[in-house]
Amino acid sequence: MTAEARSSASIHNEKQPIEEDPSAPIPHFPSEYKSDIKDELHALEAADAGSLEEEELEESIRLVPKFVRELVSMDDDPTLPTITFRYFVLSTIFVALGAVISQISWFRTTSASYSLFFVQIVSYWLGNLMARVLPPKDVNLYFFKFNLNPAPFSIKEHVLITLAASAGATSNLGEIIVSVKDIFYHEQMHPLAAICLMWATIWTGYSFAAIARSFLLYDPDLIWPSALIQTALFRTLRGENQTLDVSRKQLRVFWAVLIGVFFWSFLPEYAFPFTSSLAVICWFAPHNDTAKFVSSGLGGMGFLNFTLDWSNITSTIMVSPWWTQVIGFVAFVVSVWILVPIAYFTGVWNGDKFPIMSNRLFQANGTRYPFTKLTTPEGHFDEAAFEEYGNVYMSTYNLWAIFFGYATFLSAFVQIFLFGRKKIWSTFQHLRQKKQHSFKDRLNVLMSAYDEVPLWWYIALFLGCFATMLILIFTQALYLPWWTYVIGVILGALTVVPMGFIYAVSAYQVSTGTWNELIYGYMAPGTHPVGSLVYRVVAGQCWYRAQSILQDQKIGHYMKISPRATFMSQIWGNIIGVPINYAVIRWVIDTKRPYLDGSEVDPLGQWSGQQPQSYLNQGIQYGLIGPTRLFQDSVYGPLRWGFLLGICAPIILYLLHMKFPRAKFNLWHSTIFFSNMENFYGNVSTGPLSSIIGGFFCMFYAFRYKHAFWIKYNYLVGAAADTGLSLAILMIFICFGSGKIIAMPAWWGNDPVSTEKCYGSGA
Numbered sequence: 001m002t003a004e005a006r007s008s009a010s011i012h013n014e015k016q017p018i019e020e021d022p023s024a025p026i027p028h029f030p031s032e033y034k035s036d037i038k039d040e041l042h043a044l045e046a047a048d049a050g051s052l053e054e055e056e057l058e059e060s061i062r063l064v065p066k067f068v069r070e071l072v073s074m075d076d077d078p079t080l081p082t083i084t085f086r087y088f089v090l091s092t093i094f095v096a097l098g099a100v101i102s103q104i105s106w107f108r109t110t111s112a113s114y115s116l117f118f119v120q121i122v123s124y125w126l127g128n129l130m131a132r133v134l135p136p137k138d139v140n141l142y143f144f145k146f147n148l149n150p151a152p153f154s155i156k157e158h159v160l161i162t163l164a165a166s167a168g169a170t171s172n173l174g175e176i177i178v179s180v181k182d183i184f185y186h187e188q189m190h191p192l193a194a195i196c197l198m199w200a201t202i203w204t205g206y207s208f209a210a211i212a213r214s215f216l217l218y219d220p221d222l223i224w225p226s227a228l229i230q231t232a233l234f235r236t237l238r239g240e241n242q243t244l245d246v247s248r249k250q251l252r253v254f255w256a257v258l259i260g261v262f263f264w265s266f267l268p269e270y271a272f273p274f275t276s277s278l279a280v281i282c283w284f285a286p287h288n289d290t291a292k293f294v295s296s297g298l299g300g301m302g303f304l305n306f307t308l309d310w311s312n313i314t315s316t317i318m319v320s321p322w323w324t325q326v327i328g329f330v331a332f333v334v335s336v337w338i339l340v341p342i343a344y345f346t347g348v349w350n351g352d353k354f355p356i357m358s359n360r361l362f363q364a365n366g367t368r369y370p371f372t373k374l375t376t377p378e379g380h381f382d383e384a385a386f387e388e389y390g391n392v393y394m395s396t397y398n399l400w401a402i403f404f405g406y407a408t409f410l411s412a413f414v415q416i417f418l419f420g421r422k423k424i425w426s427t428f429q430h431l432r433q434k435k436q437h438s439f440k441d442r443l444n445v446l447m448s449a450y451d452e453v454p455l456w457w458y459i460a461l462f463l464g465c466f467a468t469m470l471i472l473i474f475t476q477a478l479y480l481p482w483w484t485y486v487i488g489v490i491l492g493a494l495t496v497v498p499m500g501f502i503y504a505v506s507a508y509q510v511s512t513g514t515w516n517e518l519i520y521g522y523m524a525p526g527t528h529p530v531g532s533l534v535y536r537v538v539a540g541q542c543w544y545r546a547q548s549i550l551q552d553q554k555i556g557h558y559m560k561i562s563p564r565a566t567f568m569s570q571i572w573g574n575i576i577g578v579p580i581n582y583a584v585i586r587w588v589i590d591t592k593r594p595y596l597d598g599s600e601v602d603p604l605g606q607w608s609g610q611q612p613q614s615y616l617n618q619g620i621q622y623g624l625i626g627p628t629r630l631f632q633d634s635v636y637g638p639l640r641w642g643f644l645l646g647i648c649a650p651i652i653l654y655l656l657h658m659k660f661p662r663a664k665f666n667l668w669h670s671t672i673f674f675s676n677m678e679n680f681y682g683n684v685s686t687g688p689l690s691s692i693i694g695g696f697f698c699m700f701y702a703f704r705y706k707h708a709f710w711i712k713y714n715y716l717v718g719a720a721a722d723t724g725l726s727l728a729i730l731m732i733f734i735c736f737g738s739g740k741i742i743a744m745p746a747w748w749g750n751d752p753v754s755t756e757k758c759y760g761s762g763a
Contacts, residue, residue, distance in 0.1 A: 063441035064220050068558075071232040071711075076446045076560040080154040083565055085139075085146055086130045087157050091164035091569070092576055094119045098169020099577040101726045103584035104733055106171040107179075107596060108311075109608045109683045114726055115315065117233060117719020119165045120158070121254060124237045127153035127161070155238055159559045160569045162230070163552045168573025170548075172581050173205070173541045174198030177478070177533050179612045180619070182589055183596050185372065185530070191582060193476050198578045200468040201537050204489070205545025206570070207462035209553070210455065212496040215424060216504050216550055217557060220441040222423075225507040227554040229319055233715045234559060246712065253713060254720045261310055261724030268309035270732050272749040274756065276309040277302075277686040282758035292758040293344065297686025299357050300758070301336050305686045310725045312687030315718030317695040322703070323667045324506050325695040331676030332688040335400070343396040350635055351396040357682035359610065360598070361617055362393045368598075369393075371529075371620050379479045381526035381624055391633050392621060397682060399639065404677035405514030406642030411650050411671040412510055416498040418654040419666055424501070443557060450562045457567070469538075480531030484524050488539035491519070496543045502671060503547045504554075510675045516540040517622035525626025532623025533615055608683045646674065 061074050098114035105114075134149035174197040181187040189197070216222055236250065268276035281295035281304060297305040307313065317325065343351030354362050361369040369392050373385045416424070466489070473482050499510050513536055520535040549570060556566035594600035596609035621630055630636055649670040657665040681688075698718075702710040736742040746752045753759060 057442070060440055060442040060445055063439075064443060065223060068220065068223055068228065071228055071235065072443070072558045073235065073560075074442045074446075076449075078449060078560075080156045081151050082154070082156045082160055082562060083568070084150060084157055085148050086127055086134075086153060087160055087164075087569075088572075089130070090123050090126055091161045091572065094123060094161065094165040095168040095573050095576040096580055098165055099580035100584055101730055102169060102171045103175070103581045104588060104729065105726075106175060106611060107588050107592065107607065107609060108729075109610050114165075114169050115719050115722035116162055116166055116230060117315070117715060118723035118726070119162050119169070120230065120233050121237060121716075121719060123161045123165075124153075124158055127158055155234060156559065156561055156565075158237075159234060159555065159561055160565060162234075163555065163561075163566055164569040164573035164576075166548065166552050166573070167570040168575070168577025170577070172198045172574075172578055173201040173537050173545060175581065175585055176537055176541070176612070176615050177530060178582070178585060179589065180533055180616050181477075181530050182585075183593065183609065183612055184616055187477060187530075189476065193472060195579055195582050196468055197472055197476075198581060199574065200465040200472070201542060202545055202574055202578070203461050203571075204465045204469075204492075204538065205542040206549055207458045207465065208493055208496045208543050208546035209549040210458035211493055212500045212546065212550060213553065215497050216500050217553055218439050218444055219423065219426075220439060220443065222501070222504040224504050224551050224554040225321055226319060227551050227558060229715055230555055231558040232711065233719070236712070236716070250712060250716055254716050257717050257720035258724040261721045262728050265310060265725050265728035266732065268307075269311070269728060270736065270744055273744075274749040274751070276307055276312065277684075277756045278306040278308065279686075279756040279758050280304050280306070282756060286757050286759050287761055289760045292760040294341070296756055296758040297684060298756060299683065300685065301340055301357075302681070302685030302689070303337055305689060307686040307690045309686075310721055311729070312684060313691050313694060314725075315722045317691050318698045318714050318718035320507050320695070320699070322695065322699040324508050324669070324672060325692060325699060327669060327672050328508075328676045329688055329692040329695075331673050332679070332681065335397075335677050335679075336681050336685055336688075339400060340397060349396045349399060349638070350393065354393060354395050356395050356397050357685075358395050359398060359614055359617065359680055359682055360394075361620060364390050364393060371616075371624075374620070374624055375528055379477065379528040379530075381626075386625065386629075391630070392625060393635070394617065394621075395682070397680070398617075399635070401678045401680060402514050403639050403642040403645075404674045405511065406518070406639065407646035407649070408510060408671055408674040408678065409512045409515035410643055410646030411674055412498050412502060412512075414647055415650040415669065415671050416501050418650055419657075420501050424497070443560075446560050447557060447563075450560075451564060453563045453567045473534075477528075478531060478534050479528030480520075480534050481524055481527070484520060484531075484535055485538060487523065488516070488520075488535045491516070492539045492542050495540075496546050499543060500547050500550060502669070503551070506669065506672060508669075508672050508675070509544060509547060510671055511678055512540045514618065514678070517618045518627055521622030521627040521630075524623070525628060527623050529616060529619030529623050532619040535623075536615070536618075610680065610683055614680065646670075649674075 061069065064072070064074070098119070101114045131149060131151075131153040136147060136149045138145060138147050174194065177197060178189055178194045181189060237247075277297035279295040279297060279300075279302075281291050285291040293300050294303045295305055296302065297307065320328075340356060343349055344356050347353075354366060361371060363369050370389060371392070373389070374382050376382050469485060470482060472478060473480065473485060495512065499512070502508065502510055516536050516539040517532060519539070520532050524531065524535075552570060553563065553566055555561075556563065589596065592607050592609075595602045595607035596612065598609070598613070602608060621627075631639075653665050653668055653670055656663070698710075698714055702714065736744075744750050749755075751757065
């Protein structure tokens with residue numbers, strides 16, 4: 001009998017009551033029966049002990065939140081294989097494919113991320129196929145032995161393949177530094193140095209995860225919604241709690257959606273771009289400037305603008321909790337549909353001097369700022385050039401993005417203190433007792449059977465990354481003082497717990513880049529923008545990676561995977577993925593450089609280089625010019641009030657929550673709202689309206705009123721749609737944009753003047 005069967009039997013095997021006659025006399029047994037009586041007494045004591053164990057089991061299960069109990073198995077079989085030959089083959093394939101797709105997506109304005117749902121589903125089929133066709137043969141490579149097919153493809157192998165892809169099949173942190181240096185300054189890093197930089201920054205995030213692991217991983221009330229979703233899909237694929245007919249129907253639905261989205265995506269992405277942004281108001285007034293500004297989703301407000309392009313929506317609407325989607329949409333409405341027209345039509349806060357939906361930097365006369373002339377050949381600030389060209393200016397849109405960026409960082413700490421301090425303190429008390437698995441819920445009890453990752457593994461990893469970064473700082477043109485790197489590491493480590501707590505309950509990653517740039521600007525003004533970005537990666541981006549690592553470790557926790565196997569899978573994914581990331585970076589820059597550096601405009605607005613441009617802007621403002629010079633201009637003065645807003649807003653919400661607990665003011669998360677207010681929609685603003693409609697159907701209506709249907713198909717459809725889009729984007733890039741550029745011929749649905757039919761008065 002397996003451990004799972006034994007555990008299930010222990011739950012359902014209830015002790016039957018013994019019927020007794022109360023009028024019967026108390027028996028007197030002769031001495032020869034005493035041994036039999038003792039045996040019966042021992043049997044009764046054992047039965048009582050079994051009953052006590054059942055009660056403890058039931059209590060440990062009740063300690064797991066109900067929503068988690070619906071989706072996570074409460075049993076475990078520790079004998080299942082984990083790291084196998086099948087694991088290495090499949091994890092390498094999926095990491096490589098994802099590293100290509102994700103890195104391409106980083107340079108685009110909109111795109112669907114490489115879907116881990118796709119990895120979960122396809123790796124399950126391929127793993128079972130390998131288990132059927134591979135011979136159970138031992139292979140001796142002298143250094144080690146392994147079996148090609150040791151046992152049936154296990155769910156733990158399946159999970160570890162997905163975790164390796166989650167770690168390595170993504171864009172990485174060092175891309176910010178490598179890409180900005182190359183695109184805007186034509187400084188190409190040595191390939192080995194670039195790859196080592198990427199590894200060092202990613203694995204610094206891994207070491208940060210060690211700080212928050214004990215606080216955020218074991219507590220059953222911190223459910224990590226995204227981890228829970230993937231766990232549910234694993235169990236769905238395995239056919240747990242459902243019939244074979246249902247599994248086959250899910251399979252048909254998955255492939256139907258994937259193939260449909262794959263072929264459909266060629267229309268908005270290449271052949272029929274009109275469908276990517278349906279500017280309804282422009283259809284009635286195509287030659288009106290106001291209608292163009294208000295309705296256009298490509299450089300305008302996107303008011304009443306819909307999209308049929310899945311890259312503008314993505315499966316986020318099927319993953320993020322409904323309340324976080326509502327906060328995000330409200331922030332979009334306030335930012336783009338309220339503040340943008342106020343600034344545009346009234347000219348407030350220089351709204352009439354610069355293009356309000358642009359993320360470029362400008363001179364006072366409205367021309368683009370020649371930022372490359374502000375640095376000397378040695379990479380230092382050129383004071384004379386700054387006096388000649390004057391201060392840098394940006395759109396009003398970007399000004400309030402910085403304002404809310406300041407509010408975001410402080411709000412996160414105040415929010416975690418007010419709403420989460422009891423939970424953090426409770427966990428801290430557990431840690432003081434040195435009881436890593438002192439939580440008595442069923443999942444922690446099961447996981448206590450496995451060895452934890454030793455702390456010295458994380459320490460060794462950190463020291464290796466720390467030494468590597470110092471060597472690169474001293475030998476490569478990274479332009480930052482070494483001591484600022486040390487401070488960045490310290491501040492990044494301090495950020496992991498509060499930001500991770502928010503992510504653990506909401507599935508939303510808070511941005512802190514603006515705050516980190518400000519700190520660096522005061523520490524080392526007048527340094528090259530790339531130096532500021534290196535600091536930003538360490539102090540800010542590394543804890544993003546720590547969050548994703550912790551989320552994957554939570555998946556391992558839900559699926560009862562050995563923590564050491566989970567950790568090694570994450571490292572393996574990075575070893576494979578990072579070199580591929582670098583190759584794709586070189587590929588994209590070499591073929592799309594005119595779009596990325598702004599010398600040419602992509603007609604679809606997709607290859608805008610929005611992310612590297614945004615990073616460069618802040619590096620110039622804070623690292624090169626410095627906040628002291630920047631804030632001497634009165635236009636930047638109001639930004640300081642963002643600090644006060646970040647402190648006061650969560651306090652007000654907390655007081656309202658205490659006064660009106662049923663009003664759920666605790667869900668009106670000020671940090672998530674401010675972070676969404678930072679989002680830049682200047683290039684593409686066509687997605688939020690369509691997304692909130694889809695989110696309402698998926699995460700409110702279907703989740704609440706069609707829950708059984710939602711459990712079976714919600715994540716499956718999202719995975720299929722993201723996968724179809726990702727494969728379509730990859731095929732379009734390879735077939736039409738990698739070697740010889742093949743442009744789509746102009747026709748009604750691909751108007752070279754305006755694909756949306758928003759011409760304005762000039763056309």
